[in-house]
Amino acid sequence: MSWFFLSLAAGIGSILLALGLFGYIMKKDSGTEKMRKISFSIKEGALAYLRRQNRTLAVFVVIMAFIIGMVSGFLKNPIMGVSMAISYVLGSVCTTIAAYVGMRAAVETNVRVAAAAQRGLKAAFPIAFYGGAVMGLFVVGVSLLGIVVLFFIFKMGFGWSDSDAASVILGFSFGASALALFAKAGGGIYTKTADISADLVGKIELGIPEDDPRNPAVIADNVGDNVGDVAGMGADLTDSYIASIIATMIIGSELGGGILTTLPLLIASVGLFSSMIGLVFVTRSIKKSPGRALNMGTFSTCFIFVVLLFLITRFSGLEGSRWLGVFLPTVSGLAAGVIIGLTSDYFTSIEKKPTKQVAEASTTGAAINILTGFSYGLVSVAPPVLCISAATIVAWYIAKIFSVDPFYGVANAALGMLSIVGMIISADAYGPISDNAKGVAEQSGLGDDVVAITDMLDAAGNTSKAITKGFAIGSAALTVLALFAAYTHLVDIQSLDLISPKVIAGIFIGAVMPPLLSALLILSVGRNSERMIEEIRRQFREIPGLMEGKANPDYAKCVDIATAGALKELILPGVLSIIAPVLTLAVFGKEALAGFLAGSIVTGIIFALFMANSGGSWDNAKKYIEEGHHGGKGSDAHKAAVVGDTVGDPFKDTAGPSLNTMITVMSLVAEVFAPLILLIIA
Amino acid sequence: MSWFFLSLAAGIGSILLALGLFGYIMKKDSGTEKMRKISFSIKEGALAYLRRQNRTLAVFVVIMAFIIGMVSGFLKNPIMGVSMAISYVLGSVCTTIAAYVGMRAAVETNVRVAAAAQRGLKAAFPIAFYGGAVMGLFVVGVSLLGIVVLFFIFKMGFGWSDSDAASVILGFSFGASALALFAKAGGGIYTKTADISADLVGKIELGIPEDDPRNPAVIADNVGDNVGDVAGMGADLTDSYIASIIATMIIGSELGGGILTTLPLLIASVGLFSSMIGLVFVTRSIKKSPGRALNMGTFSTCFIFVVLLFLITRFSGLEGSRWLGVFLPTVSGLAAGVIIGLTSDYFTSIEKKPTKQVAEASTTGAAINILTGFSYGLVSVAPPVLCISAATIVAWYIAKIFSVDPFYGVANAALGMLSIVGMIISADAYGPISDNAKGVAEQSGLGDDVVAITDMLDAAGNTSKAITKGFAIGSAALTVLALFAAYTHLVDIQSLDLISPKVIAGIFIGAVMPPLLSALLILSVGRNSERMIEEIRRQFREIPGLMEGKANPDYAKCVDIATAGALKELILPGVLSIIAPVLTLAVFGKEALAGFLAGSIVTGIIFALFMANSGGSWDNAKKYIEEGHHGGKGSDAHKAAVVGDTVGDPFKDTAGPSLNTMITVMSLVAEVFAPLILLIIA
Structure with missing residues (x-):
């Protein structure tokens, strides 16, 4: 029972x-x-975005819970069906609450960081970091607590x-x-819609600075940093975290259970304690x-x-040197994540x-910047990819070797990669908080x-941001490989011959x-941006005195467009990630679906x-030029770099990070629905 | 023996x-x-480019022939080793000669097309098309002839x-x-180096028109169309053509030989006759x-x-309905190619x-054009990809079904996809010939x-150009799948289990x-372009009267830079495509190499x-705007579209088409070297 108490302690401790x-x-000064x-x-x-997202999500979750409950109830027994449906609802509710708390903390923190920045870097940094830590600790704590309580029951x-x-x-x-x-995907569409639209009309067409309060899209842009980067990245890592714990538990339980089932909980717990320390x-x-x-x-x-x-692991009770067969692979995963x-x-x-x-390529124009x-x-x-292969x-x-x-x-x-996710999310959420603090400082004219101080805070987060993304993708890869293994166990594929047309x-x-x-x-971001760009241009055209700073723009309208568009545009890719594996299974059979998962993992990671x-x-590269290189701000090189930055926005903040989640979703769909479809077509 | 006479007739007929x-x-008017x-x-x-390429190629071919001869002589017997080395040299010599003749025809044709264009579209079209057909028929004829004569001996x-x-x-x-x-790769680097450099300095920096004779890079640009598009695309398709015939023959010979070995030659022959008709x-x-x-x-x-x-196939002598097992798959390949x-x-x-x-996206700037x-x-x-999967x-x-x-x-x-390659290459080589004819017409001031007529000729080739590329990629995919199968036969992999860390x-x-x-x-194109851009700027700076059209630029210098750079930049990717499969085999074994080939096929095609x-x-999209939409030439939308076009240049003419060849090379390396390496590490 040590697993229960340790995990409980880690989860509750983290939340507290x-x-x-x-x-x-909250006790800090919130400025003017x-x-x-x-x-x-x-x-x-x-909050408006979250409310609308949660309403849509609720409908989706209820329908899916019903389907999952029916499928599982039919395949096993009604009690397990209901339990699985409840687990499903709890999984989405817990993570939604955690994301809500994290985002709430982020939006409360940014203004306080801006206020503290008036007193210098060292006053502002801890606030920004603790703001991120609220997200990191809360979301990971709730996830671990959810798993351990359900398992206990x-x-x-x-x-x-x-x-x-x-x-x-x-x-x-x-x-x-x-x-x-x-x-991740909805938030990603939201944040980049706002970002691109605000930049294109504001910076490029009208020549007003970034985060200028006259820009009707400026609030939507700031909101986007929170819903896309804070809530999105947190959700992505949490998703992999939960999946990796449960996949390991499933594999362990099939190997005889006992300590092999509960060891993942223990490992996750010590990971969480390490993050707190x-x-x-x-x-x-x-x-x-x-x-x-x-x-x-x-x-x-x-x-x-x-x-x-x-x-x-040493004192886990695994006989002889078997503990090394858990300890070393876990360390290799962690090392791969860091590399x-x-x-x-x-x-x-x-x-x-x-x-x-x-x-430098920007000096020969936007095209060469893009190509480079x-x-x-x-x-x-x-x-x-070599690291992931090596770790595998x-x-x-x-x-x-160690049996x-x-x-x-x-x-x-x-x-191993994901155990320290509490720390990883904390350091990552710090980034958008600093970014937003900068926005607040600029818009409220703090000088x-x-x-500059908020800028330095922002820049400090760059390495940890890069490391986070590496962790997120690397761990998703290994997690999905584990899910892939769990799938082949589940549908009883002993060996999957690649030399077969269906595979x-x-x-x-x-x-x-x-x-x-x-x-x-x-393309969703593009379409959504077009709508928003129209709206921004309309406001500048129709609101008298807006350009002169004498009138206020209608921020809410832009927030609305981004919100409604993001959720609407999510439908097609979301449905595709659920339908495609199901169709592949139904048409070509279980080996083809295994091939499908393998194919999606490979290109998904790439x-x-x-x-x-x-x-x-x-x-x-844009920031480097803005520091004064190659002609600095306003030069031709800078204009070229802005094109590259704009192209990169949906790459790095919408499409790229959504892929982790989508390959995880496809693997989970395979896992949950395969048994039923195989029954039907048999 | 009917296979011998029919193939001989097809090959020689095609060459004649x-x-x-x-x-x-050559009898047509070559203008002023x-x-x-x-x-x-x-x-x-x-020709200067070809000479230099062939000199480098010769060194490479001699070394490789030696290695191949040694490997094969060691594994089988000395006579077979020498025969294989000679076959290797012949393969590169035959296709080099064919590419030389085709390119020679192309450069002789373009000026005659320009001259004929003065008498209208209908006078110019047949010349342009026949110019392409010289390439198509000669290269395919020589390839088929080479295979059939070697096989006969x-x-x-x-x-x-x-x-x-x-x-x-x-x-x-x-x-x-x-x-x-x-x-393909060298020519691809050449052509885009010249194209991008000429455009960036000429059109964008100095505002002089495309193909303007004052631009020092204009000849290099025209040369590039020939070495990259005519010779390159021809070589690419021929490469797949030869590989698909021989892979089918190898598989056929292992199934008992006889008609199964020679049927591919018969199919290729009727394909060539069909192209002539x-x-x-x-x-x-x-x-x-x-x-x-x-x-x-x-x-x-x-x-x-x-x-x-x-x-x-019906009268091939295959017993019962087995002929359908050849006829229908061949047709399915052809159909997939067309789709x-x-x-x-x-x-x-x-x-x-x-x-x-x-x-339309260009109206909101270069970034949105790129993203769309x-x-x-x-x-x-x-x-x-669905087509290729379905065809497979x-x-x-x-x-x-048909045994x-x-x-x-x-x-x-x-x-099936490749049999009609004589026609496909003819229609494809027509494209750059028209493009060059336009260049000649502009530079010699034909009005x-x-x-406009040469423009219409050029536009007419667009659909066939797209179809050609589809054929090239689709057929490369299927050919490499066949080579993959041949590899697994060769190294005796009966089933390749995907659920293995090495795979x-x-x-x-x-x-x-x-x-x-x-x-x-x-990146090679980028680096090479930088050198050339410097040179073009230097000439405009240092040659007095160049901008006013009173002095001639030094065309040869730009041709030189493009040539030397292209061959130098080829080394790293070329060596990588040979070393990577060998290393994978040596470190991880034959199953890992099979996985390697499968992985490279999948992302290669994508x-x-x-x-x-x-x-x-x-x-x-750029051409569409130049037709007068969204503001036409010179508008902001046009400038944005030019950025997209420049980014697309190395995509579609350097990297994209080289991938076919590279995955074929990697498969052939696997085939040729695997037996030896397995012997060594065993």
């Missing part, structure tokens, strides 16, 4: 710490009347076997991924620089995690060669000095999905990495 | 017809003194078994792909419109081919929705009317290769299609 930090932030007004508008917009309350209990909890994971799909190191290192403090936090969390992991993050950083950092070359960023993005795919092979064979099932090893590698066709079709879904999401890194590099 | 057409063209001078410069530049002269003879001829295919790699239809339909005449040629060739194919071509046409045609939307073209390019991947499944199961080996069916589907790692690494190689090629179609769409 998050609430404590929230309280600490004007600042509070702006902050209020952002909060209103963000099913196992102890209902007396189910480990295997039954774990497979019903899969519903919880599926529910979390439903939210992730909405938050890591927070202390961030606060302690702040005297040096914010960037180093954040990195210090990540690395010390890793270190603490490895030590605790050693203890928990992937560092290579992402290399390809996107403002201080490294690739981004500098993209900036595009190419480096493609090149950047190679190292992480290492985890597989080390597990085998642990190789798939259990791979699943633990995924878990260039204060804006080949499945791979081809699966491989086409990620590029297709990316394209649909990008496109996710390429889009994230190209986008990041274009963004930083 | 090509030479006859060449003679016909000025036109001849320009044409002479283009010819000089193109090995089988009849040396008395080898079908299987030995066919496997040694694989050297011929490998030799052809060596040329294809240089012609198809030429008549083009000439006959010319009264309607050039575009319809070209389509008429393609479709009538398909129809004649199906009839002849029916006869040749892929038509969908490519839909996504790139100036008259269809996607391209019009890209044009990028997205439609990704969407365009789905239909062809259909060919497999139909072959099985034919399923892999033989898939190989025949590839052959707007004549330029998964192999798939991941293989899948990364196409994006990586694309990126390297695009990237090749996406890049070809995005590029085509951006190009036509």
Whole structure:
């Protein structure tokens, strides 16, 4: 029962710490009347988006819960059907609440960061970081708590076997991924619609600065940072986190259960404790620089995690040296995550060669800037994919050497990457909070000095942002590999022969999905932006005195357009990710679906990495030029770099990050529906 | 022996017809003194490039021939080793000569098309088309002749078994792909270096028109159309053509030989006859419109081919209904080729929705133009991939139903797509000839009317160009699938279990290769362009009177830069495509290499299609605006569309088409070197 108490302690401790930090932030000065007004508008917009998203999500979740309950009830028994449906609803409700709290914290924090920035960098940094930590700790705590409580009820309350209990909890994971799909893809469309529209009309057509309060889209843009980057990235990582824990539990339960089922919970718990301890190191290192403090936090969390992991596996009760077959694969996953993050950083950092070359390419025009960023993005795919391959092979064979099932090893590698997700999300959510603080500072006229401080805060988050994205994609890859393994177990595929036309066709079709879904999401942003651009132009045309700053724009209208459009545009890609695996299974059979999943994982990772890194590099190339290189702001090179940045926006913030969630959703769909469809077609 | 005489007749007939057409063209008027001078410069530049390419190629071929001879001599016996080395050299020499003749014809034709354009569209069209046909017929005739003569010598002269003879001829295919790699990737870097540099300095910086004789890069640009588009695309299709014939022969020979080994030669022969007859239809339909005449040629060739194919398979001597197991898969391949071509046409045609939307997106700036073209390019991947999957499944199961080996069916589907390649290359080479004719007309001041006629000629080639690219990619996919099958036979993999970390790692690494190689090629174009842009700027700065048209630019210097740079930049991607499969095999074993090939096929096709179609769409969106829509030439929308077009240039003419060749090369490397490496590591 130690798993129950440890996980309970980790989950509840994490939630309490998050609430404590929230309280600490709320006590801080929230600035002038004007600042509070702006902050209020952002909060209103963000909450309006969340309300509308949750209403749509609720309809979707109820329908899906019904289907899942029926399917599972039919295949197993009514009680398990109802339990799975409830797990599903709980999964989406828990993560929705967590995202809500995190976003609420983010919008309350940004104005306070702006206010504190008047007193300097060291006053502002902890507020921004703690704001991110509320998100990180709350969302991870709630997720772990949800899993452990459900498992406890099913196992102890209902007396189910480990295997039954774990497979019903899969519903919880599926529910979390439903939210992730909405938050990441919908939020991604929202944020980039607002961002692109605000820039195109404001900066390019009218020549007014970024975050200028005269721009009707400025609030929508700020809201977008919160709904897309804070809530979205949090949801994405949480989705993988939950899936990796449950996939490992399922595999463990099929290997005999007992400690193999509960060990993932223990590992996740010590990971969460490590993140909490890591927070202390961030606060302690702040005297040096914010960037180093954040990195210090990540690395010390890793270190603490490895030590605790050693203890928990060493004394897990696994006979002989078998504990090494869990410990080493988990460490290899963690190491792969860090390396992937560092290579992402290399390809996107403002201080490294690739981004500098993209900036230099801007001097020969927008086309060469695009081509260079595009190419480096493609090149950047190679190292992480090699890392993922290496981690898979290492985890597989080390597990085998120590008599642990190789798939259990791979699943633990995924878990290794994700255990420290509490820290990762905290450091990541810090980014958009600083970005928003900058927006608030600019709009409320706090002066260039204060804006510069918020800028420095923002820049400090870059490495951790890159590392986060690397973690998110790498862990999604390993998690989906674990889900792939779970699928083949489930439908009883012993070996999957690649030399078969159905498997080949499945791979081809699966491989086409990620590029297709990316394209649909990008086209959505384009269509949605067109609507919003029309609206911004209309306001400047029809509201007298707006350009002169004598009248206020109608912010709410732009927020509305972004919200309604994002949810509408989500329908086609969302439906496709559910229908395509089902159709492949129904038409070509279970081997083809396995091929489909394999194909989608491969191109999913390639496109996710390429889009994230190209986008990041274009963004930083623009910032590099704005620092005064190649002619600085307003030069031709800068204009070219702005084109690249705009192209990169939906790459890195809409399509790229949504792919993780979509391949997870496709894998979960396969898992949940395959047994029924196989029954029907048999 | 009927296979020998029929193939001999087809090969020799095709070569004679090509030479006859060449003679016909040479008798036509070659225009004014000025036109001849320009044409002479283009010819000089193109030949200079070819000379330098062939010198580099020669070194490469000699080294590779030595290695191949040693490997094969060591594995089998010295005579077979020497024979394979000779086949390899012959493969590259034959295709080099064919490409040389084709290009020679192209450069002689363009000035005569320009001269004839003064007398109207109907006078100019047949010359342009016959110029392309010289390339199409000569290159395909020489390829078929080479295969059939070698096979005859090995089988009849040396008395080898079908299987030995066919496997040694694989050297011929490998030799052809060596040329294809240089012609397609090197030529692709060349042509886009010149194109982008000429445009960026000429059109954008200095505001002088396209093809203006004052631009020092203008000759290099015209040369590029010939070395990249004529020679390159021809080499690409020929490479797949040869590989598909030989792969089918190898599979056939392993199934017992006899008619199964020689049937591919018979099918290729009737395909070549169909192409020759198809030429008549083009000439006959010319009264309607050039575009319809070209389509008429393609479709009538398909129809004649199906009839002849029916006869040749029905009376092939295959017992019972087994002939249907060859006939139907071949037709399914042909049908898939046409459908892929038509969908490519839909996504790139100036008259269809996607391209019009890209044009419309240009009104909101370059970034949205890029995003829209990028997205439609990704969407365009789905239909062809579904077609290829369907053709694979259909060919497999139909072959099985009629007691034919399923892999033989898939190989025949590839052959079906490629049999009519004589017609396809003819229609394709017509494109750059018209394009060059336009260049000559503009530079020699023939007036707007004549330029407009050459423009119409150029536009007429668009559908066939799109169909060609579809054919090239689709057939490469099926050919490589056949090579993949041949590889698994060769290294004795009975079933390839996807649920294995080495296979998964192999798939991941293989899948990364196409994006990586694309990126390297695009970066090459960027680097090479930088050198050339410097040179063009230098000439305008240092040659007095150049801008005023009083002095002549130094064309040769630009031709030199493009040539030297293209060959230098080719080294890294070329070496990678040879080393990567060898390393994967040596480190992870033969199953991993099979996974590697599968992974590279999947992403190779996706990237090749996406890049070809995005590029085509951006190009036509620009043309659409130049027709007067959205403000026409010089408008902001036009400037945005030019950015898209420039980004698309290396996509569609360098990276995209090179991928076919590179995945073929990787498959052939696997085939040739795997047995030795397995021996060494065993």
